[in-house]
Amino acid sequence: MTKTNPGKLAVWALAAIALFVLPLLLQATGSNSWVRIVDLALLYVLLALGLNIVVGYAGLLDLGYIAFFAVGAYLYGLLASPHLAETFPAIQAMFPNGLHVNIWLVMLLAAVVAGVVGMLLGAPTLKLRGDYLAIITLGFGEIIRIFMLNLDRPVNITNGPKGIAQIDPLTVFGFNMGQRHTLTIGDWSYTIQPVTLYYYLFLFFVILSVILSYRLQDSRVGRAWMAIREDEIAAKAMGLNTRNLKLLAFGMGATFGGMSGVLFSSFQRFVSPESFSLMESVMVVAMVVVGGIGHIPGVILGALLLAGLPEVLRHVAGPLTELTGGRLGPEILRQLLIALAMVVVMLLRPKGLWPAPEHGKSLAK
Numbered sequence: 499m500t501k502t503n504p505g506k507l508a509v510w511a512l513a514a515i516a517l518f519v520l521p522l523l524l525q526a527t528g529s530n531s532w533v534r535i536v537d538l539a540l541l542y543v544l545l546a547l548g549l550n551i552v553v554g555y556a557g558l559l560d561l562g563y564i565a566f567f568a569v570g571a572y573l574y575g576l577l578a579s580p581h582l583a584e585t586f587p588a589i590q591a592m593f594p595n596g597l598h599v600n601i602w603l604v605m606l607l608a609a610v611v612a613g614v615v616g617m618l619l620g621a622p623t624l625k626l627r628g629d630y631l632a633i634i635t636l637g638f639g640e641i642i643r644i645f646m647l648n649l650d651r652p653v654n655i656t657n658g659p660k661g662i663a664q665i666d667p668l669t670v671f672g673f674n675m676g677q678r679h680t681l682t683i684g685d686w687s688y689t690i691q692p693v694t695l696y697y698y699l700f701l702f703f704v705i706l707s708v709i710l711s712y713r714l715q716d717s718r719v720g721r722a723w724m725a726i727r728e729d730e731i732a733a734k735a736m737g738l739n740t741r742n743l744k745l746l747a748f749g750m751g752a753t754f755g756g757m758s759g760v761l762f763s764s765f766q767r768f769v770s771p772e773s774f775s776l777m778e779s780v781m782v783v784a785m786v787v788v789g790g791i792g793h794i795p796g797v798i799l800g801a802l803l804l805a806g807l808p809e810v811l812r813h814v815a816g817p818l819t820e821l822t823g824g825r826l827g828p829e830i831l832r833q834l835l836i837a838l839a840m841v842v843v844m845l846l847r848p849k850g851l852w853p854a855p856e857h858g859k860s861l862a863k
């Protein structure tokens with residue numbers, strides 16, 4: 499029977515309390531913008547954990563990961579908005595009020611579709627490594643974005659650059675998370691904003707993803723992925739089916755991305771191709787690398803920092819723009835500061851801010 503460490507339990511309890519009260523404290527400032535920033539940061543954590551399976555565990559550099567995010571987002575956008583009913587009279591006749599498919603069904607469907615798309619991407623790239631694999635996956639991500647951008651003619655499916663609006667908010671057992679809800683106890687009342695409700699939902703999925711990631715890491719499949727990452731030739735010589743294991747890594751990582759896309763679509767209630775640019779893919783890869791490749795706490799730290807850093811630097815870029823006499827716009831300065839911060843981190847901590855305790859040959863290079 500294992501003994502529990504009281505100090506560790508106290509730390510976990512304090513962390514749980516802090517995570518619970520964080521959005522309430524941010525909401526008390528009178529602005530929902532900071533809660534929204536934390537919500538988006540949690541979505542990036544989900545994406546980074548999914549990409550960590552491909553990059554951190556299996557050692558496959560994927561620069562088109564945002565494509566799976568787009569697949570999930572557009573799938574929910576099409577199945578939970580009036581767009582298809584307004585475009586196709588046959589669907590309008592069958593569903594006069596528009597398509598409003600249950601989000602949990604769409605999430606399951608998005609996981610399957612994104613996983614299949616991920617394996618389809620992995621199939622032709624099994625013999626590629628390093629830079630070549632990165633270029634192929636980068637092209638795949640851009641193909642998906644351009645596909646969404648131009649699929650408004652001759653038949654309007656994705657609504658092109660205009661995007662899909664009026665997407666249904668998330669509903670949990672009939673509880674609409676897209677509306678304000680007021681708790682009243684006697685004379686005391688408290689209004690919970692939708693962004694706060696989404697925070698708790700995203701936090702639940704993050705915790706679930708962390709548990710699943712740890713289980714994968716300690717499983718036979720996870721150890722096989724790491725063997726491929728360290729030395730694929732040696733892994734194949736030991737009898738591992740590297741082909742199927744790589745396909746499984748692509749499919750599992752894509753599943754995380756597809757489910758995150760559904761959550762993003764229900765949160766934003768609008769999707770457009772601009773949300774799935776190459777810069778987004780690069781940013782998710784940077785989160786994994788800056789945090790610590792293959793180390794789950796490091797990946798979470800990297801995702802939170804790089805998701806929140808742009809918003810923090812937004813307040814710094816304004817005064818710097820005034821110092822330059824307006825010659826450098828705030829957006830340019832903000833991107834410059836982000837890049838500078840990433841360069842400094844990589845110079846000072848080449849293995850990441852929170853690297854794994856043990857590193858193999860591929861991570862030590």
